[in-house]
Amino acid sequence: MENSFSSQLSNNSGVNNSNEMNISSSNMPLVEESSNSEVTQSEAQQNTQPLIDFAMQLDNANSVIPDAIALYYLRKAGFHSEDARLVKLVSLAAQKFISDIATDALNYSKMRSGGSSNAAARQQTNELTLTMDDLNNALAEYGIVLQKPPYYH
Known part of the structure; x- marks a missing residue:
């Protein structure tokens, strides 16, 4: 199976000379059929109905990150798709x-x-200061290491 997958990957890698990845649904089956059970048309429609509803909700979702910015960075990374819902999905995930x-x-x-000893004063004014240490600790949970430039050490 691994050899057939790697040969299919090398034949249909979806990467062209301009380093853009083309996503097409014709290369990938939506439902994997097993030899033991047949998937009927109504069962396949029931399985894909939540996905269709989610795709329709993407059209109405508002994101803080504009689609144009998400599309710019996706294309800069080599991803190319004509489906605006994918761009919206990446924007919402970001x-x-x-x-x-x-x-x-x-x-x-x-x-x-x-x-800190200043906690009572801060509770009255509700002011918190985001420091690089707080941001470093939060990013470390996600496996991102943020370091200060050498001239700040």
């Missing part, structure tokens, strides 16, 4: 990722300021 990092950094900032 927004979620950034939101999770910001929330974790806020939690680290709250933990750090909770033990």
